Amino acid sequence: MSVLVLVLAVGAACCLGVGFVLQQNVARHAPLGDFLSPRLLLDLVRVPRWLAGIGLMACGMVLGAIALGHGELSLVEPLLATNLLFALVLSRHQTGQPLGRQGWAGLALLAGGVTAFLVAGEPRGGDAVTDPLRHWLIVGVMLGAALLLTGYAKRSRLGAAPVLLALAAGLLYGVQDALTRVSGQRFAEGGPAELLTGWQPYGVLALGVVGLVLVQSAFETAPLRMSLPALTAAQPLAGIACGVGFLGDRLRTDTGALAWEAAGLAAIVTGVILLGLHPALPRGTAPAEREPQRA
Numbered sequence: 001m002s003v004l005v006l007v008l009a010v011g012a013a014c015c016l017g018v019g020f021v022l023q024q025n026v027a028r029h030a031p032l033g034d035f036l037s038p039r040l041l042l043d044l045v046r047v048p049r050w051l052a053g054i055g056l057m058a059c060g061m062v063l064g065a066i067a068l069g070h071g072e073l074s075l076v077e078p079l080l081a082t083n084l085l086f087a088l089v090l091s092r093h094q095t096g097q098p099l100g101r102q103g104w105a106g107l108a109l110l111a112g113g114v115t116a117f118l119v120a121g122e123p124r125g126g127d128a129v130t131d132p133l134r135h136w137l138i139v140g141v142m143l144g145a146a147l148l149l150t151g152y153a154k155r156s157r158l159g160a161a162p163v164l165l166a167l168a169a170g171l172l173y174g175v176q177d178a179l180t181r182v183s184g185q186r187f188a189e190g191g192p193a194e195l196l197t198g199w200q201p202y203g204v205l206a207l208g209v210v211g212l213v214l215v216q217s218a219f220e221t222a223p224l225r226m227s228l229p230a231l232t233a234a235q236p237l238a239g240i241a242c243g244v245g246f247l248g249d250r251l252r253t254d255t256g257a258l259a260w261e262a263a264g265l266a267a268i269v270t271g272v273i274l275l276g277l278h279p280a281l282p283r284g285t286a287p288a289e290r291e292p293q294r295a
Contacts, residue, residue, distance in 0.1 A: 017086030022053030106274030113267030174238025229276025
């Protein structure tokens with residue numbers, strides 16, 4: 001594993017985790033009438049704390065994009081999942097809650113799962129799949145699943161909506177990471193002209209905006225502990241599926257390696273859930289108290 005990729009990916013995770021906490025601190029006060037509406041972003045953009053969170057998120061995405069330019073998607077995505085650790089650290093500072101058994105167990109499972117997956121799978125690059133049908137099939141499944149989850153979330157409103165929206169956003173961000181890597185390859189091969197003549201960079205922007213609306217709507221309607229675990233778990237799974245499915249990423253496929261890879265992914269998801277349910281993460285604000293925050 002490249003030390004540069006490790007530093008970039010963990011740095012991206014740090015920026016993302018802290019950025020998510022700052023965003024949710026503000027979004028939880030937004031009017032519920034802005035649920036799943038672009039108006040939500042117009043309300044939030046007036047708040048400096050939210051802008052700081054978005055700035056950190058943008059830095060994280062840039063660092064992640066650079067990491068993707070030097071390493072495989074199947075390598076970078078599990079490392080990005082550690083953003084929840086940094087979110088927990090900031091939230092713990094805000095709430096004063098100790099980690100306790102649950103926090104330490106979640107931390108050990110997340111860190112151990114990432115290590116097990118990377119060591120067992122040994123992600124490495126390969127030739128990208130040239131079959132456009134396979135490419136569009138995988139992307140279509142991800143986007144279709146995100147659309148269905150968003151539709152159910154819109155109907156359930158304050159019930160399961162935050163989890164469903166976070167899952168949908170995680171799927172979109174996983175696809176966005178895949179398209180970011182393709183965009184970087186196009187730029188490396190032909191410069192700005194080659195990059196701008198492809199649809200991938202525009203797909204990255206579109207997915208980023210839609211994902212942002214979904215995430216802020218999830219943050220608006222429930223505590224961070226209900227949305228961030230689902231987002232953090234879905235993104236690497238979607239990214240790995242895209243990486244192996246059509247970007248040419250290769251993982252070891254012998255029986256022992258597959259067993260450890262599956263165990264690693266299961267540990268990552270379990271650790272994310274345990275950390276996400278930790279009392280240190282913000283509980284949110286009652287709907288009656290929701291007003292746009294101005295400072």
